Amino acid sequence: MQTPLELQIQTLPDGPGVYQYYDKDGKILYVGKAKNLKKRVASYFNKIHDTGKTNVLVRKINTIKHIVVPTETDALLLENNLIKTLQPRYNVLLKDDKTYPWICIKKEPFSRVFTTRNMIKDGSEYFGPYTSFKTVHTLVDLIKELYPLRTCNYDLNKPNIDSGKYKVCLEYHIGNCKGPCEGYQPLAEYQDNIDAIREILKGNFKESLKDFRKLMTTLASEMRFEEAQKIKDKIEVLENYQSRSTIVNPRITNVDVFSIVSDESVGYINFLQISHGSIIRSHTMEIKKKLEETDLELLELAIVELRERFKLLSREIIVPFEVDLGEGLKVTVPQLGDKKQLLDLSIRNAKFYRIEQLKQLQIVDPDRHTKRIMAQMQKDLRLSVEPRHIECFDNSNIQGTNPVAACVVFKDGKPSKKDYRHFNIKTVEGPNDFASMEEVVYRRYKRLLEEEQPLPQLIIIDGGKGQLSSALKSLDELGLRGKIAIIGIAKRLEELFYPGDSVPLYLDKKSETLKIIQQLRNEAHRFGITFHRDKRSKSALQTSVESIPGIGEKTMIVLLKHFKSVKRMAAATEKEIAEVVGLSKAKKITEFYNSPK
Template identity: 60%
Template sequence: MDERLNIKENLQLILSTLPEKPGVYQYFDKEGKIIYVGKAKNLKKRVSSYFTKKHDSPKVSVLVKQIINLKYIVVDTEEDALLLENNLIKEHQPRYNILLKDDKTYPWLCITKEPFPRVFKTRKIFKNGARYFGPFSSLATLHVLLSFIGEIYPLRTCKLNLSDENIKSGKFKVCLQYHIHKCKGPCEGLQSEEEYLQMISEVEEIANGNVNAISTYLQNQMSALAAELKFEEAQIIKEKYDAIERYKSKSIVITANLDDYDVFAYDEDDKSAYINILRISKGSIIQGYTIEYTKRLDEPKEEILAMAIVELRTKLKSKTKQLLVPFLPDLELANVTFSIPSRGDKKKLLDLSMQNVREYKLEKLKQAEKLNPDHRMMRILNTLQKDLKMSNLPMHIECFDNSNIQGTNPVAACVVFKKAKPAKKDYRHFNIKTVEGPNDFASMEEVVYRRYRRMLDEGTPLPQLVVIDGGKGQLGMAMSALRQLDIPARITVIGIAKRLEEIYFPEDPIPLYLDKNSESLKLIQQLRDEAHRFGITHHRNRRSKAQVSSELDSIAGIGEKSKKELLTHFKSVKRLRLASNDEIAEIVGSKRASIIYKHFHPDLSL
């Protein structure tokens, strides 16, 4: 008790001396380990709030109880605080901090620092003087860029040490790339370093997104050569110019009137936050990138977006002064303007960024579900439980459907889904026994009663959810059957009406309308459709069997064995009727064949 009192007194002493300046604070546990790093515009107000007010978030309350000591670092601006906070989080990875998912595997475009630099893709960054452009969130995008560069610039791909001394000594010989015009042979001194570095300079401009500048430069160069009557050289430049124009046509151009922007979109779920950036230069999208943060303390989205903006602009070396955002982040940047567009081209850009962040989120979800198929099942069932306000997770669901055509051969079907998937071995058919004529309501009451009477007698676990294919009438009769068995409180029962896909609950006249794209509705529809298919199949089989039986049973002297042999061979009564006496005789003999043929052709003599 005394130890805890001393800790509290020590913290209060530190709090009383905190400056009212921007900075970063660090919380330590009893083992001296950093458990949380935060930034603040005003250190005194921000840090004191942890210890002087009651927190709504249980996670924050748990954090505060573990704080034994704290330290802080004062900085000049809020932007500096964000950068320092980012660096400390990456270095120490505190338990309670939002955590940036590892993105080391994203590819970059590398231009080496050596005589006659090489250009290639890489996933590793070394501090060797090379220049790196990226990262590229899509490998396909980088391949397109490299393919385009290779199309118009004959750069070397070898790893030879092309020092001036080696070239002059004749150490190297040109390779196949030279002979197919993919390289100009600098290894043999056939291309000057000055000319080669001019190509590298143009490649850098393209990698930075300044395609329009290169296009204008080539156009001017082409015109100058043409004016000097150097038409062959002008044609070579024209081919480069045309290639760049084709490349530009493949990129997304918003409008020539737009300035340079960084566009940010934000989306989240319970565990993660996703932020996308689109970089716009001269009206074109030159780069798109998405990052993911793992949330730890129910951080406000304004703080997460602020952290992501600093992270992404630092990573992509962006100096753009105009930022388009879905909401204002908890951030102030010197000489930078934030705006929330509501219409026009800027709103379209924001919508496109949001589309990208949602695609990224969906792709991550698909990857997780491939690695763990139960993840998708639990997500769907949790959603269904929430939508239907169920007390238990619907791991076992059953659905009933009646089938009769013009009142004949009434049957019902019960299909069973376990863990959101069909359990076909548990499907059941019911022939209606106690109901005369086409009465769907009474038939539903009968089959529901029979199904759960048997499950109770056998001690089989009951389902958590029962779906009735029909509206309030069928639902009411199903509930009547469950009340007779004294089990309505143990099962959630709903009805689904076909016309508007309305979901009905017992004793509630107002239906529930689920979003047509919701996974809950899709699962209920799948149950309903499967029950209908299963019921119809059984009904058709029963009608067919009844028709076959009545036709052949009426022929005196033809037993079950003969009927089976005839149907096995001819497949149907219709084909049997069209068969000749000799064809029938081959199956059941001439005596029985004569009887059968006369039955189908009473007016003909053999």
């Protein structure tokens, strides 16, 4: 029997994220990042560590929580935020926000653009944080080269400029600044440059890239190839660069994000708390449905509960659809931008939590897991009963030879291999899939009726409308039409066809129902192909056996096992064959293959 901790590790996702260890009292012990959450967390428990401190940590771990993120960089940033917020005992304490650099657009006339490690809440705009110093320097250099900006810290308000208080410096004379301090550059022109820089830092490079390419072309036309190459290199860096993290955005402050993922019986609500532009808490709760509650009802209930539980005071929430929680609370349903990315991240965490819970359920309570899947299949496929017993048919023939068919059986969503059946096609001449399907379906259920064996709740035909119609003819003859549900699955687009309905059903590509149907179809194909291959081999063997006088089937099987093929056996010398089956039989075989045909 697996422990709760082993179950948590086994069901962790394989993607990047942040993990958190808690002791038996619910106290945070450690926060870490991982490229692969499952492998990283498992590594703590499958070896004795070099340091005693780590071994003590592992012994204290009682609960593991995790947050999934899109990239390793996001995991690095989120780990940094959580360590500062939660201050776990076994982490290095990060005492300030100087770990990563930001790029700041200063709120002032003729805004400066510079790098900083300190965020000052004076209305300035901050972009980042960045984990690569090379990226920061590349961006700043690009900005300075494309848009001449001032680097001085003068107070360039209009009265100061008009009074002639300041004089241009060396930066103006070498072309790095256009001299706004003496009024040589209008504020509107300078602000246009700042707007373009803002778009670059947001990741919108379209217009700026046009300017870069234009500059590169101009430099090349002027035979300034070294400078043009430098611009080209920077364009490539810019094109391949993701400008900001989805985890931290200083412009989104004190906001809570809620999302929901649900199935027939349970709703999973994820909550992200955003404070000062950083995720400081993630939590997913599970609510069991009692009366087929809607996602709206469950989400509203969960938001009220979570806000009370965590004493949340934010005045804005981000949700996937409109909710009614009274006045005084701003409800945002984002469609684009940073808030939409945060919502998508919350939904992703809810989905991973659901998958994790379902895996644990499958291990701990397989009967409940099976019942849930059967109920979902009944709903998805519009059946009157749960498909506890499913049979799937597939035809196999290659170039019209040795036509066969296969029937595979699934019970409670799992293969029942003892019930698999092969069929040799008896009444059909040549490669006719429709007639072959009609024959095997008739033979299968005629026999089940005669032997009073239980019939399936669902029949799946591997093929489109033609094969489905052929199978229906057999059910009509046997009086089973309407007593057993039957569908056809077309290979190319995974279309499900129903009798009498010209419009196919398309299931969600990630649904468990479609995955089970695909597993049935693939198993029927594998089983049929194996039988077809064996039949062709046996047919070839039979031809060889019958052709050589005095050589029986057992001898031929021994020879084929040794030589691997009839061709190799025919090319072998009498001595080589005699070493396997004796001199007398070797003479008969070599005489047969060496005699004129």
